[in-house]
Amino acid sequence: MNFIQLAEDISDATYSFQRDNLAARNSALEARISAASLLRNSLTQLASALGDRVRNGDLSPQASISDASVATVASAAGTSPKGSYTLEVSQLAQSQTLVSQSYTSADDLVGEGSLTIRFGAVDGASFTEDTAQTALNIAVDASDTLETLAAKISGESGGDLNAYVAQGTGGAQLVIKGRDGADNGFVLEPTSSAASPTQTPGDLSYLGWTPATDAGELRQTSQDAIFELDTVAMRSASNSVTGLPEGMTLELSGTNVGAPANIAFSNDSAAITTVMADFVAALNDLTGQLNEVAAAQGGALGNDPGARELKRDLARLTSEIVMPSAAEGEPNTLSDLGLSLSRDGTFRLDTDRLNETLVASPEGAAAMFTNGPFGVFATMDNLARANTVTGDPGSLGGSVSRYEDQIERNDSRLERIAEQQDGLRERLTRNLVSAERQISASQSTLGFLQQQIEIWNSSN
Template identity: 30%
Template structure:
């Protein structure tokens, strides 16, 4: 209705009433509209800046936590002979003062069994049932190994006639849960052989006992312990790893051991009776030096963001208390006691050569840092250790995590600011919608008023034209 009226406005008066109405409405609401636009831009900038600061702070904390958990900043374990045993630090462990002597007397292995006689490829050998029993071998008085079964009750393996080839039997063994056996078929120039390998460890020796299906015999002759040229025979024996630590022998079922030397993972590489491998430690001086520089670089990037955000003249968060709190916490980071030490040893970033510049950024006194790393590397290492949670005394990672938690807090931190700005943005959007409705209503009202005026002007002009014609007619009659 309004649009159709607007198209005809001015027809009677000759005035561009459409433009006039638009100008009048804009003049009436322009100040308020501009205020809303400016406020919307401010809120958008505030929300975006808050999100950026939260992300940057969380990223800083997470990156350092990842670096610490990786173990590269902790004292490393060294082995005098990595060809016999490799030694590495278990993440999060401390090996200060480590000095151990390792002798590898044997490696762990699993028992293997194989069929004696070869079978033509794909040949059917029979069906029935195979029973597996785990245990260990012990030599009797004559030196003959005797199998001693344990009490474990294992599921039987049913071999149907359709499974009665070596490949079918291997598939059934591998597909039976709870056994831990690995079966395969090996082919050589004489045919196929079934090979079965058990788990590592002396107590994981095993036997296979087959019973025939009377209607399809032959399975037992191939599987049961060898008699003559038939059946299966043991290859390698099940054995434990035997490792002497400082002269005391221990047995393990894996060649990777994490519970012999505290904080150290041992990887046994080869058997070397009589060869003593010495374990020691190496301070991560280079890694710590690089870590300090990386922390300073990241800190400066974050500090630059915070400084811009809180700039009194141009910062979108100039009057935000949470942003000011973040700035204060970052400023105090260099003097925070990160180790809890009270004996005068280096405990803060400032004490190892981290300097706060006049603009709030940090720099490193490389000479002082180098001296501290030589004189007391353990103190610097402790600063980067994962000591738990807390703003002080638990390491730099914990201090940054505490700042990050405070920053993202939805009650007092930037999380609360973000929620507050978002609510304000929603309210502003509602006010803008109401203002738009008012503008539309005002435009409709003015358009209708001017349409009525234009109609009257048109009527007056029509009357004027009629009267003019009459006067002209009267004058011409004279």
């Protein structure tokens, strides 16, 4: 008999029921974790998709301007501007453009030394430095050409300047352009390493420029955009203007002195109807998934508190106030946007109710699709976040955490069972091997006695 195999079989059979029972429990718990995680992810994805629709600006009131040559108008994502404005632009922002004196070619040496570029405002023959901007100091090697110097200016300025070499009819010339805005002009102050700077091609001093010494190199002066919004005078260093009332942004493109353009905002009712239809479809997908996994018979989350609470949250979604600060008579619930709950627990879009809201209060409806602390997105985002909280036993996150803890405890018990099984196997092996030795010794003694008896019987 194989006593070692016998010990293995007895120890395995002793603990197999406990081990199989715990393994089955872990399998069921993993199915619950998977179902709860899928529900939680579906809810998060729904909130995220809704947030994307709000942030991309499709649902914001759409801007129009009476003179499209003056500017384009937009509103920041998640805002709901309203009303009308007048816009009169008297000056566009522009950058300084400086063209150097001529060289023979882009490969001409410019001379060794250093080039300091200071920033500020150029006004006629004067220059007022903007000390808030750090001056640019460029080391110029003896091997630097007009081409390599242009690359150094562009690279070391960090985007504040753009320099290149233009080969024109008069030769090669260094072109330097700054950023838009009155304070983004600049002067060139070279320091030549030559003992006697000659201010001729090949000596770095040849590239020096200030407004007082200008001999036609300045081709365009930097300036701010100047405009009036509702007759209020404003300035901007850029033609892309932000920070305006109600999140409005402007991209200035022309002037219209004496002929103000009118800006107006209108709500896109069709876009709101479309997003509500998509929202209802997504809610029904989530509800169908919830009903399947939380079914009393056969559902992985049939008695799960997190799933039950999510069912209750979805059931009261239509009547939940999502705009607590809305004025009396303004829409403040999802039912005002046409979200309705059918008897079978599915959602449907009540287009008549939605259209009534869009006609009676288009601005109020648009305000419900903003990126603020209240509204449709905030409501779904809060619901999704609540179901990720692991410390709340009534959330899907709490359910996942609880099931994971149970698996961890079961795994610890399985480890202890494995240790106990190993201990039993070792004891049985020792005892059975010892018994085998004793049996073998007894058989030897028995054989000896049988031989003696046979001898005695033969002698008689």
